[in-house]
Amino acid sequence: MSMIDAVPLSWVLTLAAILFCIGLFGVIVRRSLIGVLFGVELMLNAVNINLIAFWRYLEPNLVAGQVFALFIITIAAAEAAVGLAMVIAVYRTRRTIVADDMRNLQG
Amino acid sequence: MNQIGFPLVSLAIALPALGALLVWLTPASQTRVARGFAMLSALGALATAVALVARFDASQAGYQLVDSVAWVAAWGLSYTVSVDGISLWLVVLTTLLTPVSLMASWNAGGAHPRLQQALLLLLAGAMTGVFVAQDMLLFYVFFELTLVPTALLIGIWGGDDRRRAAQTFLVYTFAGSVVMLVGIVGLYQAHGVQTGIYTFDLATVLASLQLGAVQLPLETERMLFAAFLIAFAVKLPLWPFHSWLTTAHTAAPSSGVVDIAGMVIKIGAYGLIRFNVQLFPQAAAWAAPAIGVLAVIGVLYGGWIAFGQRDMKRILAFATVSHLGLIVLGIFALNPQGLSGALLQMISSGITTGALFLIVGMLAARRDSRDVQHFGGIWGQAPFLGSIALVMVLASIGLPGLSGFIGEFTIMLGAWISPVLGWTYVSIAVIGVVLAAAYLLRMFRLVFMGPPREAGAPLRDANTLESLMLGVLLVPTLVIGLYPNALLLMMEPSVQQIAQQIGQTLASR
């Protein structure tokens, strides 16, 4: 019995949605900037699961889903690189990476 | 191009604008050159307006001397200007008041004289544009263009409260006029959808509405009417939208420069005739009783408040509110008498109130106060100012033989015989006229009559420039009073045509 028969698509999609929501929750409640970036990564990876699932279950002959997932991984890496660089810059000037400590601009 | 092959109407707009540019480009040290350019362009515009009167065919009702150039062809938007019996005299009035306001600006002195003259000329060009625009969107463009120079004139040269006043002025009138944009879009789209011709040309739209090519549902017509009404009621201002006007007049420079140039010319009233009454007769007849009530309230309220004031400019500002009420009453009588009376009154009150604002400015400059109690008994010292003031006050309260009488009388007559208004409106409005006599004569008596006040230094009479300004305004006051037909004849066909259309619409109801 292949995986496709054992696990319905909706289960995989639900898992992805749950992961996405966990990431979303993390972005919103985390006070550490690193934590927020983690949350974003989680959201993006939830999407990757979605894409791979759609590809595998619905369009196994087309590469679009896989390619898109690869793109997302690349972009996520780039975003994380810039984000972490900024966090480091912030840490150097302020000795803190807690989001609430930054209030030079009135929210 | 038009039938005479020369863009005469456009010239009346372009000359002041060109003058403004020249004044702006003149070096700051060359005051006399700048003044020369300013006056030359203003007089040129006046000469153009006189030429318009000469060229005008008084036997025709429609738009004449049309200049037209496509602007955005894809939209049916064009630069089209023309005159008809309704706009002709308003153009003359505008161009006549421009040189006077320039002279007032010279007389008052003050900072940045070049900028002031340039703004006055821009304002004159924009107002002329409002009266001659035959394209709805072009009308709106000119209508808005009058705002910025006026606000800057108040905001830069005004009295103590100038910034707030300029801001109030801008916010009120801009908010009012953008509502008109909804009306224009609605009418344009309705015309486009129903006839397939997208155009802003008033003549075309009017013809389509009259011939039934465009049928507006009752609700739509009333909504569009309301959109235009709000814009013009704020601009007029009709009671209860008057608060910007009194603030603006009070904060405007004492010299009367702005008062005469900006406020006395009644763009709002013109818009009511041109759009509300002419385009939407059915809605106008429907709304006339309610608007009449507001107008009568304005007449009484303005008069009542003016009576209690001590600041001469506030007295005149509230007098303006009162006059405007009467003009609106005339317009919404929806008959030839009411309309021509309103037009005459617009011109007459523009001249007389303007002259009074100037005299107040001159007095205020001499004694550094606008409070009537700081004056008294100055007739002996300034008999020329006094006598002109008396004539203008009498003209303003409607003494027969002067310009105000014929306008007021015709409005009353029109409202009395109007099927939509009637004698009750007139009999209440008459109280306002009596009040006008009371507060204006009271002001005159307190300022010029009685024993001279000990505290005040001797007061100089009008100098040559001041005499010239007032003299220029005195002539039309007398001419209109003695021979109103000179104006009425040229208005007649246009006014008759509007009234006839309204009559047909009302009859077919």
Next chain:
Amino acid sequence: MITLPVIDWTIVAQLLVVFGGATVLLLLDLAIPAGRKQVTAYLALLVVLGAAAVGVMHAGVSGATFGGTLRLDPFRTAVGLVCLAAAALSILLAVTFLGRHQIERGEFAVLVLFGVGGMLLLVQAADLVVMFLSLALLSITLYVLAGFALPEPRSEEAALKYLLTGAFATGFLVFGIALIYGATGSTTLATIAAAGPGLTGEYRLYAAAGLLLLVVGLGYKASLVPFHMWTPDVYDGAPTPVAAFMSVASKAAVLAALTHVLLVGFGELRALWAPILAVVAAATLLVGNIGALVQQNVKRMLAYSSIGQAGFLLFGPIAASDRGIDALVFYLAGYTAANLAAFAVLIALEARGETEWSMARLSGLWQRSPGLTLALALALLSLAGVPPTAGFIAKFAMLDAVWQAGYPALVVLGVVTSAIAAAYYLRVLLRAAGPAETDAPPMFGDWPLRLGMALAALAIVVLGLAPGWLLSFS
């Protein structure tokens, strides 16, 4: 087996110029000594002008390449030109600003080039994956640009806020794209449109949910309410030329992409998205304009006002007609000119170390510099929509288009919020015309800044007086 698609080089020529130029310049910059980084900026300007020349030659060209993932048509060319014009003017405004603020580094111009390349790609994209890529490209460059004044804490903070909200929005965007892909089996807009009517049951639901998430993602970038919270902070903290660039160019590109997604990909679901978008437009207009009304900080005011302008921009896709598209292009062009002119005036008055851009600093400007006041006046009048500026024609075109599309309520709301907007724009103007309230701030009037300001002001007037040629291209 993957076959390489046939590439139509004329269509990608513009992108090649920008990305090629940017890459070469990045290397070239290494050889330019530290004190002379202005050279890099001028070279970048040349690249932008070259790309714009290609864009002008593209007038009237339509076509697709890379298997239909990139497309060119008059609308795309026009929006691309708006983005390039914004980039060119921003570089002009920034050239001397950077030196003055001691943040003159060669990467600036290169980043602007990559950013504008991302925008062009986003405008020309006809495929959701390309859209995602180009959006990421332009976003990441803008994050860095926002933090360009590092270690200035406000700039740092702006960059970080922008990055976190932007990455968050990217999450929504890709989730939306994934759902659409799942529902339709494709990421190309044309294929999505073709698959749309056949969708049933849960797949239709996936597509609708995906579209909404996609709109949320794009809405963040275009600062539509309720995804606008980052805008005032980022504009306030970012270096002023960067704020100017972001406020116009990325908005133009994102609005074009949104229009393509909605009209090309999901035209069939118009009954679903048009009312939602109308509500978003209404909220954006109200929040932006009311927010701007209470600001005392000019940069924040311009940020809120740009939110309000975004509300008007949405009228284009809502109208979903030729008139709406024409109006959108015209509005973008007029808004770009006006907003850049307004920011140019701020740049001319901003010395190093200024943190709060209080309105009082503009007071008395008229006495000190009539030229700057004139530019400011044109900019603010155009933003307020007062004739005879470009802004008036633009607003009218939008109002006309949504009225025709059957949304008179939006017309009324647009007009009401315009009146509110006029109040705060003209308040600034009156203060500039009034007497000075504070010590006169220094004024800078070097030629690139003057040139940029003059070009923007000229565009406002020319578009206002002779709008016909830009209004009837589609």
